[in-house]
Amino acid sequence: MTFYGYAGSILDIDLTSGTVRKKDLPEEMARRYLGGLGFNANILYRELNPGTDPLGPDNILVFSTGPLVGTSVPTACRTEASALSPATGLFGTANSGNYWGGELKCAGYDALIIRGRSEKPVFIRICDGSVEILPAGRLWGKDAWDAIKAVRKDQGDSEMQVAVIGQAGENMVRFASIENGPFDAWARTGLGAVMGSKNLKAVAVRGTGGIKVARPKDFSAALDDTRRAINSSPFYEAFKRFGTMLASIPYYEFGSLPGRNYQTGRPENWMETRTRKQLPGLSNRGVSCQACPIACAHWVRVKDGPYAGLELKDMEVTPVIGFGAGCDIGSLPAIAALSGACQRYGMDMVSASACVAFTMEMYQKGIISRDDLGFDLPWGDEEGTFKLLDMIANRRGIGNILAGGTRLASASFPGSEVFSVHVKGLECFLADPRGRWSTWTFGYITNIRGGDHLRTRNPVENLKYNDNPVPYRTEKFGLPDRVYESLDMPPELKKAAFDPDSRDVNIPVMSKWSEDLISIYNSLGMCIRPPVLHTVGPALFSRLTTGLTGLDISPEDIALAGERTWNTVKLFNLKHGEKPEQSDFPPRFYRDRPADPGKEPLDPGAVKAVLGEYYRARGWDPETGVPTPEKLAELGI
Amino acid sequence: MAKEILIKPSLCTGCSTCSLACSMQNRGEFCPSRAHIRITKMDFEGRFEIIFSSSCRGCGICAKSCPSGAIKLIELPEAAG
Ligand code: SF4
Ligand code: SF4
Numbered sequence: 001m002t003f004y005g006y007a008g009s010i011l012d013i014d015l016t017s018g019t020v021r022k023k024d025l026p027e028e029m030a031r032r033y034l035g036g037l038g039f040n041a042n043i044l045y046r047e048l049n050p051g052t053d054p055l056g057p058d059n060i061l062v063f064s065t066g067p068l069v070g071t072s073v074p075t076a077c078r079t080e081a082s083a084l085s086p087a088t089g090l091f092g093t094a095n096s097g098n099y100w101g102g103e104l105k106c107a108g109y110d111a112l113i114i115r116g117r118s119e120k121p122v123f124i125r126i127c128d129g130s131v132e133i134l135p136a137g138r139l140w141g142k143d144a145w146d147a148i149k150a151v152r153k154d155q156g157d158s159e160m161q162v163a164v165i166g167q168a169g170e171n172m173v174r175f176a177s178i179e180n181g182p183f184d185a186w187a188r189t190g191l192g193a194v195m196g197s198k199n200l201k202a203v204a205v206r207g208t209g210g211i212k213v214a215r216p217k218d219f220s221a222a223l224d225d226t227r228r229a230i231n232s233s234p235f236y237e238a239f240k241r242f243g244t245m246l247a248s249i250p251y252y253e254f255g256s257l258p259g260r261n262y263q264t265g266r267p268e269n270w271m272e273t274r275t276r277k278q279l280p281g282l283s284n285r286g287v288s289c290q291a292c293p294i295a296c297a298h299w300v301r302v303k304d305g306p307y308a309g310l311e312l313k314d315m316e317v318t319p320v321i322g323f324g325a326g327c328d329i330g331s332l333p334a335i336a337a338l339s340g341a342c343q344r345y346g347m348d349m350v351s352a353s354a355c356v357a358f359t360m361e362m363y364q365k366g367i368i369s370r371d372d373l374g375f376d377l378p379w380g381d382e383e384g385t386f387k388l389l390d391m392i393a394n395r396r397g398i399g400n401i402l403a404g405g406t407r408l409a410s411a412s413f414p415g416s417e418v419f420s421v422h423v424k425g426l427e428c429f430l431a432d433p434r435g436r437w438s439t440w441t442f443g444y445i446t447n448i449r450g451g452d453h454l455r456t457r458n459p460v461e462n463l464k465y466n467d468n469p470v471p472y473r474t475e476k477f478g479l480p481d482r483v484y485e486s487l488d489m490p491p492e493l494k495k496a497a498f499d500p501d502s503r504d505v506n507i508p509v510m511s512k513w514s515e516d517l518i519s520i521y522n523s524l525g526m527c528i529r530p531p532v533l534h535t536v537g538p539a540l541f542s543r544l545t546t547g548l549t550g551l552d553i554s555p556e557d558i559a560l561a562g563e564r565t566w567n568t569v570k571l572f573n574l575k576h577g578e579k580p581e582q583s584d585f586p587p588r589f590y591r592d593r594p595a596d597p598g599k600e601p602l603d604p605g606a607v608k609a610v611l612g613e614y615y616r617a618r619g620w621d622p623e624t625g626v627p628t629p630e631k632l633a634e635l636g637i
Numbered sequence: 638m639a640k641e642i643l644i645k646p647s648l649c650t651g652c653s654t655c656s657l658a659c660s661m662q663n664r665g666e667f668c669p670s671r672a673h674i675r676i677t678k679m680d681f682e683g684r685f686e687i688i689f690s691s692s693c694r695g696c697g698i699c700a701k702s703c704p705s706g707a708i709k710l711i712e713l714p715e716a717a718g
C-alpha cells in the first residue's frame with residue numbers, strides 16, 4: 001500500500017550474515033503502535049526470548065522514528081532506540097532528537113532493525129535506496145566526535161547524520177550511549193554497549209526523498225492549531241531562553257538535589273555557581289533540533305578560566321545536576337567540559353556522573369583510598385573526575401569495575417551497597433524523593449526503564465509549591481486556570497486526576513496518564529519538553545496523524561496506543577524476569593535522613609499503598625503489578 | 638507594497654522549519670532537499686548558513702514559519718525609492 005506520513009518501509013539488517021532486507025511497514029502495526037517506542041516495544045516483545053544475553057548476537061537493536069518526524073510539526077524530530085538493556089537486563093530504551101530521524105525518514109525508512117554480530121568492526125551507510133555494511137577500519141578506537149568527522153570526510157558529505165559509539169560503547173561499558181551527532185544521544189540503559197557488542201561503530205544516514213501528506217488542508221489546520229497551542233504555553237518563552245536549566249533553582253529550593261550522592265539536597269554555593277543565573281555568561285543563543293521552535297539547548301562558549309576556548313552545545317540541566325550536584329563539581333564551565341568528555345567517550349552522563357559520585361562517597365567513607373584509584377578523589381575534584389571517566393570508558397583499573405554501573409560495582413566493595421542509588425539497575429537522576437514527592441519522583445519506581453525521570457511526568461508539573469496535601473497521594477496544582485482548562489486530556493481522566501476545588505492532583509492516576517501520554521510522544525516522534533507536553537494531547541495528535549497519514553485515528557485510538565505500548569513494555573519486562581519487589585526505591589531513601597532540616601526518610605508503608613493505587617489505576621494486579629487478563633483483552637495484546 | 642526577505646544568520650537555530658515549509662508549499666511534500674532554501678548545518682561550530690536558490694519564488698512562506706527571526710518578511714515603502 002502507499003503510505004502517507006510514514007515512509008512505509010522497515011530496514012532489517014543482519015550483521016552476522018551481512019544481509020539487508022527491506023520490508024513493508026505493516027499497516028496494522030502503524031495503527032496499533034503508531035511508531036517510535038510503540039514499534040520497538042511490539043517488535044522486541046515478539047522477537048526476544050527470555051535468557052537472551054544483552055551483549056550477545058541474539059539481542060536486537062531497533063531505531064524507530066514516528067509518523068510526524070520529517071514534517072514541520074513543532075519538535076517532530078525524535079527517534080526511539082531500544083534493545084534488551086545490558087544495564088538492567090530489562091527493556092532498554094532511549095529517545096533522541098537532532099536530525100538523524102528526519103534523515104532516515106527521507107531515505108525511505110520508518111525503522112531500522114539490527115541483528116546479529118559482525119565478525120569485524122563495521123559501520124552501516126544508508127543513502128536512500130543504497131544500504132551498505134562497510135569495514136569500520138580506522139573509525140574503530142576513535143571517540144564519537146572524531147568518528148563523526150572521519151565518516152563525513154570519507155563520505156564527502158559534511159552534513160551526513162551519524163549515530164555512533166565512542167570508546168565506552170566499543171568496550172561495552174554497561175551505560176555506554178549511542179551518540180546522535182556530536183552533542184545529542186540515545187543515552188540511557190546502555191544501548192551503546194549493545195552496538196559495541198555487535199561490532200557496529202556507526203550508522204550514517206543521508207536521505208533526499210520526501211514525506212507525503214494525505215489530507216493537506218486538514219493537516220495544515222491541525223498544524224496551525226498545534227503551533228498556537230505550544231506558543232500559548234506560559235513556559236514557552238522561558239524555555240526558549242533557559243531550556244531545562246529552569247529546573248536548577250526550584251529543585252535547590254525544594255532541597256531535592258542529589259548533592260554529594262544524595263547526602264544533601266542543597267549543595268553549598270549552588271545558587272552562586274550552578275543555576276540559570278550564571279548561564280548568560282556562557283551562552284546567549286539556542287540551538288535546535290529539526291522542526292523545533294524552542295531550541296532549548298545552548299551554544300556554550302567559555303571565555304576565560306581553565307576551560308577558556310571550549311565551545312559546545314550543552315548546558316542542559318542533566319550534567320549540571322549529575323556532575324554539579326551529584327559530584328559537587330563547582331562551576332558551569334567545568335561541568336560543560338565534563339559533559340563534552342561524556343559525549344566523546346559515548347557515555348550516559350546520568351549514570352557516568354552517578355558512578356563518579358558513588359566512587360567519591362566510597363573515598364569519603366574510607367572504603368577505597370588513593371591506593372585503589374592512583375589519585376585522591378575528594379568531592380568536587382575536577383581532575384580526578386576526568387581521570388575516572390577515562391578509566392571507565394577504557395576499562396582501566398578500578399574503571400573496569402565501575403563500567404558495570406553502580407549496582408554491579410557495589411558487589412565488589414562491601415559496605416557501598418547503600419551508596420548505589422538505582423532502581424532496577426539504572427542509576428536515579430535529578431530529584432531526591434525525600435525532598436520532593438511528586439508524580440515525577442514517584443515515577444522512578446514505575447518507570448519502564450528503571451530509575452529515571454523521563455518517562456513519567458505530570459504534564460502540569462508545578463514548581464511553585466512543594467506540598468503534598470494528602471501525603472504521598474497528591475501534589476498541588478499551581479498553574480493558571482487556563483492551563484488546566486486547555487489541557488488536552490480525556491475528560492473522565494481529567495476529572496479523576498484533578499480536584500478542581502482543592503486543586504490537588506491525584507498522583508497514582510496522573511502517573512498512569514503521564515506514562516501513556518509520554519509513550520504517545522515517544523511513538524509519534526515528538527519532544528516532551530513542558531511547553532509541548534501540557535498543550536498537545538490526544539485531540540491534536542488525532543487531527544495531526546489523521547491529516548498526515550490518512551489513517552483515521554481517533555483521540556481514543558491515540559490514548560489507547562499509548563497505554564498499549566506501556567503495557568507491552570511491562571509484559572516484556574515480566575518476560576525477562578522483572579520481580580515485583582524491584583519496583584521500589586533504593587534503601588538510601590528509606591534509611592538515611594537527609595542533611596537538610598525538615599526532611600524525612602520515605603515511609604515504606606505509604607509508598608507501598610500509593611503503588612497499589614497506581615496498579616489499580618492501571619488495571620493491574622494491585623499486589624504484583626502484573627497486567628490482568630481483562631486489561632490485556634481491552635488493549636488487544 | 639514590495640516585500641523583501643531579511644536574513645540574519647546569527648539568529649538561526651538550524652531548525653529547518655523554513656525548508657520544510659517551502660518544500661510543502663512549493664513541491665507538495667516535506668522534502669528539505671527539494672526546497673528553494675537550504676540550511677547548511679555546521680553542527681560542530683553551532684553555526685548555520687541560510688542559502689536561497691535562484692529558483693526561489695519569493696512567496697515568503699519560509700519567513701512566516703521561521704521561529705527565531707533569522708529570516709523575516711518586511712514590507713518596503715515604495716515612496717522611499
Ligand atoms: S525542545 Fe529541545 S530537545 Fe526538544 S526538540 Fe526542541 S531543541 Fe530538541
Ligand atoms: S520565499 Fe523562496 S525559499 Fe521561501 S518558501 Fe517561498 S520559494 Fe521557498
Ligand code: SF4
Nearest residue numbers: 649650652653655703
Ligand atoms: S532560518 Fe529560521 S526556520 Fe530556517 S533554520 Fe534558521 S531558525 Fe529555523
